[in-house]
Amino acid sequence: xxxxxxxxxxxxxxxxxxxxxxxxxxxxxxxxxxxxxxxxxxxxxxxxxxxxxxxxxxxxxxxxxxxxxxxxxxxxxxxxxxxxxxxxxxxxxxxxxxxxxxxxxxxxxxxxxxxxxxxxxxxxxxxxxxxxxxxxxxxxxxxxxxxxxxxxxxxxxxxxxxxxxxxxxxxxxxxxxxxxxxxxxxxxxxxxxxxxxxxxxxxxxxxxxxxxxxxxxxxxxxxxxxxxxxxxxxxxxxxxxxxxxxxxxxxxxxxxxxxxxxxxxxxxx
Amino acid sequence: xxxxxxxxxxxxxxxxxxxxxxxxxxxxxxxxxxxxxxxxxxxxxxxxxxxxxxxxxxxxxxxxxxxxxxxxxxxxxxxxxxxxxxxxxxxxxxxxxxxxxxxxxxxxxxxxxxxxxxxxxxxxxxxxxxxxxxxxxxxxxxxxxxxxxxxxxxxxxxxxxxxxxxxxxxxxxxxxxxxxxxxxxxxxxxxxxxxxxxxxxxxxxxxxxxxxxxxxxxxxxxxxxxxxxxxxxxxxxxxxxxxxxxxxxxxxxxxxxxxxxxxxxxxxx
Numbered sequence: 131x132x133x134x135x136x137x138x139x140x141x142x143x144x145x146x147x148x149x150x151x152x153x154x155x156x157x158x159x160x161x162x163x164x165x166x167x168x169x170x171x172x173x174x175x176x177x178x179x180x181x182x183x184x185x186x187x188x189x190x191x192x193x194x195x196x197x198x199x200x201x202x203x204x205x206x207x208x209x210x211x212x213x214x215x216x217x218x219x220x221x222x223x224x225x226x227x228x229x230x231x232x233x234x235x236x237x238x239x240x241x242x243x244x245x246x247x248x249x250x251x252x253x254x255x256x257x258x259x260x261x262x263x264x265x266x267x268x269x270x271x272x273x274x275x276x277x278x279x280x281x282x283x284x285x286x287x288x289x290x291x292x293x294x295x296x297x298x299x300x301x302x303x304x305x306x307x308x309x310x311x312x313x314x315x316x317x318x319x320x321x322x323x324x325x326x327x328x329x330x331x332x333x334x335x336x337x338x339x340x341x342x343x344x345x346x347x348x349x350x351x352x353x354x355x356x357x358x359x360x361x362x363x364x365x366x367x368x369x370x371x372x373x374x375x376x377x378x379x380x381x382x383x384x385x386x387x388x389x390x391x392x393x394x395x396x397x398x399x
Numbered sequence: 400x401x402x403x404x405x406x407x408x409x410x411x412x413x414x415x416x417x418x419x420x421x422x423x424x425x426x427x428x429x430x431x432x433x434x435x436x437x438x439x440x441x442x443x444x445x446x447x448x449x450x451x452x453x454x455x456x457x458x459x460x461x462x463x464x465x466x467x468x469x470x471x472x473x474x475x476x477x478x479x480x481x482x483x484x485x486x487x488x489x490x491x492x493x494x495x496x497x498x499x500x501x502x503x504x505x506x507x508x509x510x511x512x513x514x515x516x517x518x519x520x521x522x523x524x525x526x527x528x529x530x531x532x533x534x535x536x537x538x539x540x541x542x543x544x545x546x547x548x549x550x551x552x553x554x555x556x557x558x559x560x561x562x563x564x565x566x567x568x569x570x571x572x573x574x575x576x577x578x579x580x581x582x583x584x585x586x587x588x589x590x591x592x593x594x595x596x597x598x599x600x601x602x603x604x605x606x607x608x609x610x611x612x613x614x615x616x617x618x619x620x621x622x623x624x625x626x627x628x629x630x631x632x633x634x635x636x637x638x639x640x641x642x643x644x645x646x647x648x649x650x651x652x653x654x655x656x657x658x659x660x661x662x663x664x665x666x667x668x
Contacts, residue, residue, distance in 0.1 A: 145589075154547070155403070166486070167490070169482040169486055172478070173482055173486075173543045173624075174542065174543060175542065175544055176542050180539045180540065180544055182540070183540070186537070186539075210440070211442065214436075214440065215443040218441070230630065246638050252650075252654070254614070255653075258613050258614065260617040260620055261616065261617055261620075261630070261649070264620065264630075264631075265458070266446075267457040268456075268634060269451070269454045270450075270455070271498045273443065273444075274441055274442060274443055275443050275444075275448060277445060279451070337584075347531065348529050351529060351533070352620060357522070361531070365533055365537060370487045373624060376527065379528075380525070381521075381522070381526065385521070385525060393443075
């Protein structure tokens with residue numbers, strides 16, 4: 131858009147493009163388009179079945195409203211189990227995350243142990259809790275035990291990773307002071323390292339409890355106990371008004387627990 | 400706690416006053432009681448707990464060595480998983496951006512829009528991906544569409560919330576300057592808001608893509624496409640060596656995703 135006013139310069143200012151190099155800019159657009167076409171083409175969509183979606187959605191939402199709290203006994207016992215799974219898994223997970231965090235901290239662990247600790251944390255973080263849950267259900271059977279084991283692993287992965295980073299950033303002076311006084315490895319850990327990471331550990335535990343409560347709602351879908359199992363059953367029996375009641379309660383519980391855990395963490399930090 | 404420390408306590412420095420100490424003991428007591436309740440009340444058959452390590456190691460033994468014979472199918476399913484995650488993340492952007500715009504206090508047109516935006520964000524984030532998947536499988540039938548929609552519905556809340564916060568933190572002055580020149584709403588967004596939130600936008604989308612890769616590995620467990628379908632099939636047929644191969648493949652995929660993420664992050668930020 132140049133204006134013939136004699137200067138030959140464009141009178142309209144244009145925004146400089148985000149990526150200056152035009153080849154790269156158009157190359158990226160082209161690559162993105164090619165990828166989208168390829169991905170959409172390779173995915174198996176069952177259009178016939180998808181076409182039935184709207185009437186089905188109408189039936190599901192029609193069946194779901196108003197949500198029915200008639201079987202509140204089932205609802206309460208499901209949530210109670212979810213709470214218990216979350217509490218016990220947080221307890222176990224947080225306790226176990228301490229040794230793994232020590233192993234996975236570069237500055238306090240010898241190299242082979244460091245690599246082992248890192249590997250444990252990476253593997254337990256790679257798997258979604260639902261995948262771990264089906265493995266534990268296969269190993270120890272249906273029920274809350276599988277859920278507790280799953281969320282323990284999940285907690286070790288998360289708390290262990292952040293705690294290890296915390297240990298790597300501690301003030302080294304206290305450790306040196308302990309060593310200079312001739313303290314052993316364990317005494318150094320207990321008196322020079324742990325007091326420095328304790329506040330963080332308490333905050334992380336609260337966060338993990340909240341996060342475990344969320345996760346405990348989904349591990350039940352594969353049979354690992356808690357409200358998720360109740361939800362799955364309600365869906366399976368086309369019992370949509372009860373399923374929607376469960377969903378609403380899950381949302382309410384998560385909002386409340388998020389609020390509480392946020393408040394507690396604010397008090398601690 | 401050493402005994403004689405108490406006797407000396409009056410003379411030495413105390414970290415907490417009496418009220419703080421009482422609160423700390425009360426919290427500790429409450430925690431112990433809750434844990435006691437959870438352990439006593441939970442519906443677990445305790446002999447199974449003591450047998451669990453045994454069962455888990457037996458499951459591990461059944462998985463070893465991994466059987467790579469179905470590797471081609473597994474790699475295909477992994478590609479499908481990546482496609483689901485990438486397409487869903489890309490599509491989410493188109494929904495999340497307008498929602499974040501109306502959910503940010505400084506850009507929302509009016510209070511009704513603000514609360515609508517906030518409601519969408521909270522509703523989206525409170526329901527887990529796998530529960531969204533359950534709902535969409537019931538509506539559209541099993542398949543990748545249900546998976547893509549599930550990931551989208553969960554990601555809108557995540558991307559929208561973080562983008563909304565980024566928009567709330569922008570510098571007002573460019574906006575005011577543009578408004579003073581009589582620029583249209585669209586131009587204010589394009590020239591005063593977008594450039595300021597661009598870096599945050601890329602960082603958030605990349606982060607969510609990384610999360611979505613992990614999330615999409617489990618969609619198949621409720622029938623919503625990806626590697627989870629094969630995993631569920633292998634578990635149902637007790638093909639444990641194949642399960643092991645799939646698990647290793649998932650770890651590799653997640654690590655590749657993490658490597659790409661950190662590479663992109665280095666490039667963008």
